[in-house]
Amino acid sequence: xxxxxxxxxxxxxxxxxxxxxxxxxxxxxxxxxxxxxxxxxxxxxxxxxxxxxxxxxxxxxxxxxxxxxxxxxxxxxxxxxxxxxxxxxxxxxxxxxxxxxxxxxxxxxxxxxxxx
Amino acid sequence: xxxxxxxxxxxxxxxxxxxxxxxxxxxxxxxxxxxxxxxxxxxxxxxxxxxxxxxxxxxxxxxxxxxxxxxxxxxxxxxxxxxxxxxxxxxxxxxxxxxxxxxxxxxxxxxx
Numbered sequence: 690x691x692x693x694x695x696x697x698x699x700x701x702x703x704x705x706x707x708x709x710x711x712x713x714x715x716x717x718x719x720x721x722x723x724x725x726x727x728x729x730x731x732x733x734x735x736x737x738x739x740x741x742x743x744x745x746x747x748x749x750x751x752x753x754x755x756x757x758x759x760x761x762x763x764x765x766x767x768x769x770x771x772x773x774x775x776x777x778x779x780x781x782x783x784x785x786x787x788x789x790x791x792x793x794x795x796x797x798x799x800x801x802x803x804x805x
Numbered sequence: 806x807x808x809x810x811x812x813x814x815x816x817x818x819x820x821x822x823x824x825x826x827x828x829x830x831x832x833x834x835x836x837x838x839x840x841x842x843x844x845x846x847x848x849x850x851x852x853x854x855x856x857x858x859x860x861x862x863x864x865x866x867x868x869x870x871x872x873x874x875x876x877x878x879x880x881x882x883x884x885x886x887x888x889x890x891x892x893x894x895x896x897x898x899x900x901x902x903x904x905x906x907x908x909x910x911x912x913x914x915x916x917x
Contacts, residue, residue: 721902732809732892732909733849738902746901782848784905792837792896792903796848 692716693785695797702773703805709769710800712783718763719785723794724756727780739766773804808832809908811893817914822883826911828876828893835895835906838869840878843890843910852878852891883915 692715702708712722720741725733737758738746745758757769766785770777780801784794811828818824830838838856841849853860855867855876866879876893893908 723905730909733907735904735906738904740902780846786903789902790898792905793851794903794905796850799846799848801846 691785691787691795693719693783693795693797695783695800697800698798699801699803701803701805704774705772707769707771708773708802709767710781710783710802712766712768712785712797714764714785714795717785717787719766719787720763721786721789722760722766723784724758724766724768725782725784727782727799733782736768770802773802775804778802778804806831807908808906809893809895811908811911813909813911815912815914817916818883819916820883820885822915823879823881824883824913825880826878826891826893826913828878828908830874830876830893830895830906832895832897832906833874835874835897837896838876839894839896839905840865840867840876841892841894841907843892845890849892849894849907880913883913885915885917888913888915 694713696711722739724736727733736751739760741760747753760766782799784796840852842852843849855869857869859868864881868877890910890912892910
């Protein structure tokens with residue numbers, strides 16, 4: 690149980706375009722999902738916490754107008770990277786909680802974004 | 806100072822060796838602790854939770870020292886398949902959700 694999927698797994702886009710990444714909890718409902726970014730040889734950095742039916746909470750230094758998060762249902766959160774630039778190229782990973790107070794997060798397989 | 810610090814390695818060890826990883830965390834409000842394993846270009850996977858009493862799962866033993874804010878992972882009888890990056894992770898409740906903070910990871914390479 691507790692499977693999280695992400696789509697797409699890889700995406701290559703031109704600079705200036707927008708890219709949408711989907712994160713789905715397949716066998717459970719997730720009121721809370723998280724979006725992380727990982728640059729090569731660095732740690733996972735939390736970008737934002739996504740709560741179903743409300744606005745996402747962004748970490749310091751993450752531009753909310755650039756990284757749009759929508760958590761419209763209990764099984765789906767989306768991250769849209771708007772006007773992507775080469776420096777946005779990274780590994781984006783989502784995770785979900787089966788319970789808001791749980792401390793075990795279930796991770797999706799990640800999306801590798803390359804912006805040319 | 807980083808909230809979670811680990812030696813990045815790499816640790817190169819022969820098969821069968823015992824290897825130990827250490828981690829320190831700076832936020833005393835941290836409530837729960839984990840070791841995750843991450844393979845190259847993959848998502849992190851939970852290896853084990855870490856408790857003050859120490860816990861063991863097969864060849865893996867984890868230990869937490871809250872007073873020193875120190876976490877360890879011991880791998881006995883290393884296998885080739887243990888080669889990966891090991892992430893030290895701490896969790897705290899922000900008031901609205903749990904928040905995980907990851908260390909940069911320690912890379913392990915087990916060789917023949």
